[in-house]
Amino acid sequence: xxxxxxxxxxxxxxxxxxxxxxxxxxxxxxxxxxxxxxxxxxxxxxxxxxxxxxxxxxxxxxxxxxxxxxxxxxxxxxxxxxxxxxxxxxxxxxxxxxxxxxxxxxxxxxxxxxxxxxxxxxxxxxxxxxxxxxxxxxxxxxxxxxxxxxxxxxxxxxxxxxxxxxxxxxxxxxxxxxxxxxxxxxxxxxxxxxxxxxxxxxxxxxxxxxxxxxxxxxxxxxxxxxxxxxxxxxxxxxxxxxxxxxxxxxxxxxxxxxxxxxxxxxxxxxxxxxxxxxxxxxxxxxxxxxxxxxxxxxxxxxxxxxxxxxxxxxxxxxxxxxxxxxxxxxxxxxxxxxxxxxxxxxxxxxxxxxxxxxxxxxxxxxxxxxxxxxxxxxxxxxxxxxxxxxxxxxxxxxxxxxxxxxxxxxxxxxxxxxxxxxxxxxxxxxxxxxxxxxxxxxxxxxxxxxxxxxxxxxxxxxxxxxxxxxxxxxxxxxxxxxxxxxxxxxxxxxxxxxxxxxxxxxxxxxxxxxxxxxxxxxxxxxxxxxxxxxxxxxxxxxxxxxxxxxxxxxxxxxxxxx
Numbered sequence: 001x002x003x004x005x006x007x008x009x010x011x012x013x014x015x016x017x018x019x020x021x022x023x024x025x026x027x028x029x030x031x032x033x034x035x036x037x038x039x040x041x042x043x044x045x046x047x048x049x050x051x052x053x054x055x056x057x058x059x060x061x062x063x064x065x066x067x068x069x070x071x072x073x074x075x076x077x078x079x080x081x082x083x084x085x086x087x088x089x090x091x092x093x094x095x096x097x098x099x100x101x102x103x104x105x106x107x108x109x110x111x112x113x114x115x116x117x118x119x120x121x122x123x124x125x126x127x128x129x130x131x132x133x134x135x136x137x138x139x140x141x142x143x144x145x146x147x148x149x150x151x152x153x154x155x156x157x158x159x160x161x162x163x164x165x166x167x168x169x170x171x172x173x174x175x176x177x178x179x180x181x182x183x184x185x186x187x188x189x190x191x192x193x194x195x196x197x198x199x200x201x202x203x204x205x206x207x208x209x210x211x212x213x214x215x216x217x218x219x220x221x222x223x224x225x226x227x228x229x230x231x232x233x234x235x236x237x238x239x240x241x242x243x244x245x246x247x248x249x250x251x252x253x254x255x256x257x258x259x260x261x262x263x264x265x266x267x268x269x270x271x272x273x274x275x276x277x278x279x280x281x282x283x284x285x286x287x288x289x290x291x292x293x294x295x296x297x298x299x300x301x302x303x304x305x306x307x308x309x310x311x312x313x314x315x316x317x318x319x320x321x322x323x324x325x326x327x328x329x330x331x332x333x334x335x336x337x338x339x340x341x342x343x344x345x346x347x348x349x350x351x352x353x354x355x356x357x358x359x360x361x362x363x364x365x366x367x368x369x370x371x372x373x374x375x376x377x378x379x380x381x382x383x384x385x386x387x388x389x390x391x392x393x394x395x396x397x398x399x400x401x402x403x404x405x406x407x408x409x410x411x412x413x414x415x416x417x418x419x420x421x422x423x424x425x426x427x428x429x430x431x432x433x434x435x436x437x438x439x440x441x442x443x444x445x446x447x448x449x450x451x452x453x454x455x456x457x458x459x460x461x462x463x464x465x466x467x468x469x470x471x472x473x474x475x476x477x478x479x480x481x482x483x484x485x486x487x488x489x490x491x492x493x494x495x496x497x498x499x500x501x502x503x504x505x506x507x508x509x510x511x512x513x514x515x516x517x518x519x520x521x522x523x524x525x526x527x528x529x530x531x532x533x534x535x536x537x538x539x540x541x542x543x544x545x546x547x548x549x550x551x552x553x554x555x556x557x558x559x560x561x562x
Contacts, residue, residue: 026184029058037062041180042435046173060123063181067120070174071113074140077171078106084160094322095160098150101326105143108296108334108362112136120186130186131545135364135406137179138437139384142404144172145433145470146383150324172433179436243552244302245277251284261292261303261313270297276552278302283343285310291317294333294363301335302553305343308372308393314346318353325378329360338366339553347375351397351420357381361405368392369555375400376417382407382441386544390555395451399429401441402469408442408540410557415451416463416485425454426492428466430473440474440504441466442538445562448514449483464492468499468525476530476538478508479562486514491521501525508535509561536561 026032026040033056038047040059050069051062081103085096116133119125125133148168151160249256250264258264261283268279278300285306292313294301305311315330317323331345338361349356358375359368364385372393373380379396382403389409394401397419401409416425427448430441454461463485466475491505501524507517508530517528527534540546541559550557 026059031056032059032062034062037181038177040184041177043173043176047177050174050177058123059181059185060120063178063185064117064120066174066178066181067113067117070140070171070178071110071117073167073171073174074106074109074113077167078103078110080164080167081106084164092155094154094324095151097322097324097327098147098154099160101150101324102147105147109140109143111296112140116182120182125186128545128548132364134183134187134438135385137175137182138404138406138434138439139362139364141172141175141179141434141437142384142431142439144168144175145404145431146326148172150326153319153324176434176436179434183436243277244280247280247282249282249284250288252286252288253284256282256284260290261288262290265292265294265298265301268298268301271299276300278337278339280304283311287312287314289314291315291329292331294335294338296334296336298335300337302339302341303343304341307342308344308370310344311342312344312346314348316347316349316353316356318347318349318356320353321349325355325357325381326360326383328355328378329357329381331358332360332362333366334362336364336366337549337553338363339369339555340367340371341369341555342371344372344374347379349376351376351423361387361403363387365549367550367553367555369553376419378402384439386549388540388544388546388550388555388557390557396427397425398423399426399467399469401427402429402431404431404433404437404439404470405441406439406544408444408538408544408546409446410444410540412443412446414443414446414448416448416454417451418453418457418461423461424492425461425463426467427464428475429469429494430466430475431470432472432474433470435472435502437472440476440538440543442543443475443477443480444539445478445558446480448480448486448512450485454485462487465490466505467492468494468503468505471499471502472504473499474504476504476506476508476535477510478535478538480510480515481512482510482514484513488516488519489521490517491523491526499525506530506535506538508532532561 034048034051034053037059038044038051041047051065081099085099116136119129119133151165248258248264248267250258250261252259264281280302283303283305313331317328319325319328330347345358347356347358355378356375358373358379360381360383362383362385367388369390374395376396377398379400380394382405384405387405387407389412392412393415394412395415395417397417414427416427419425428441432439464487465477503525505525506527520526520528536542539560540557546557547559
């Protein structure tokens with residue numbers, strides 16, 4: 001997260017129907033001029049400046065025009081970043097790191113926009129494709145915002161400030177217009193199909209000791225069984241589970257294929273994610289002091305450890321010592337379809353080092369099961385796209401679950417820790433910047449209790465459910481247990497009245513002494529005790545379309561409300 005005062009995919013399309021502005025999405029076949037179609041976007045004047053004024057066409061045609069210009073802008077922006085990285089004046093290490101983050105994010109945006117442009121050449125797209133594209137376009141906006149935050153937090157040369165930051169603002173407007181036109185054009189048909197779509201609610205509610213079923217291919221069965229004789233990971237092929245094409249073992253004592261995790265990741269095949277087969281890395285018990293990155297070309301990678309506090313991946317990169325928040329992560333993943341099981345991820349920088357991420361996740365359809373995330377400020381960076389966390393432990397202080405993914409945490413334990421003196425705890429800081437993004441944090445059937453250090457302290461530390469990092473911040477707590485550490489007001493401001501009317505914060509059917517909503521904040525965007533039908537929109541099946549992709553991971557989940 002960008003430098004700040006230290007605490008002194010997919011939202012269901014049905015939820016768009018709750019807003020009058022979304023309920024009147026036009027027929028995609030209707031004819032518009034630029035002025036009328038631009039009224040559907042958050043930046044009408046900018047929209048009119050980039051679309052042809054003398055053209056009469058459908059919203060789909062205007063959407064393709066806008067997407068083309070967004071792609072051209074993304075290419076131009078990537079070229080600018082590469083130019084500044086080559087300049088001798090760009091010598092400050094922090095600026096170089098921020099620009100390198102921007103290059104990575106800009107390259108991702110070019111890929112996402114190119115893919116989207118190809119798919120919207122057709123007036124009608126498959127329901128699932130529309131959902132995927134909506135996630136990608138939401139992530140593209142997130143990537144630009146992440147780049148902006150990284151640069152703004154660093155001392156910049158005047159040329160970078162003068163030439164690069166203004167172009168980023170224009171780029172955001174391009175993308176916002178494209179996202180709005182896409183939603184009103186292609187997702188309009190998606191809404192109609194979803195209304196009649198039967199989401200089968202999963203009743204897979206296995207306990208902690210339940211198996212993670214694996215369908216092993218013959219050549220790896222012996223390797224797998226000898227490497228991981230555990231009751232909770234089986235290789236008998238029974239039941240629905242994940243299909244594994246190959247298994248490698250990481251063991252620091254040399255009794256495996258590799259001694260480091262990064263070596264095993266490098267050995268995984270580059271792929272497109274078209275296959276549901278996973279490359280499985282079994283990581284034996286041990287402490288792994290390495291910074292692990294799962295790149296976008298390493299898709300459908302599964303990593304299984306020996307258990308929480310047995311397999312530990314640890315690092316201490318942090319903002320104070322020169323890392324950007326984005327690059328401070330001990331473990332970073334962007335490869336689609338990633339699955340992690342039974343691993344502890346740590347950032348040991350401590351509270352005085354401010355932003356210090358344990359895991360940064362920008363991988364679509366990614367899953368963490370029975371994992372632990374340990375840090376202080378900014379522990380778990382749920383950066384973008386669709387994510388699911390099941391039976392995990394998350395420790396932190398300030399904004400320690402943050403980002404702009406569409407993410408569900410289910411049956412997790414959330415442990416606020418003791419921060420530095422005069423600080424307070426905020427569990428979430430959700431970063432939605434545009435009303436058309438399908439992102440948010442859903443905390444479902446979780447337990448919120450103080451960590452041991454906070455529990456044994458003097459009791460003066462205040463703990464809040466979250467605060468609005470960005471203008472359209474969206475977070476929901478449902479059917480969770482909240483201990484008495486939660487402040488009666490529930491939520492904290494970010495800065496004065498910022499985002500208090502545009503955010504969406506909600507609570508539903510929570511239990512425990514901290515769940516009483518009687519004295520909660522009175523903000524325009526806060527909704528206490530929402531209805532069952534509204535909260536259902538933030539479940540695994542609806543919010544992240546989990547019924548479509550989670551069964552292939554073998555991770556148990558509950559699709560609807562409990």
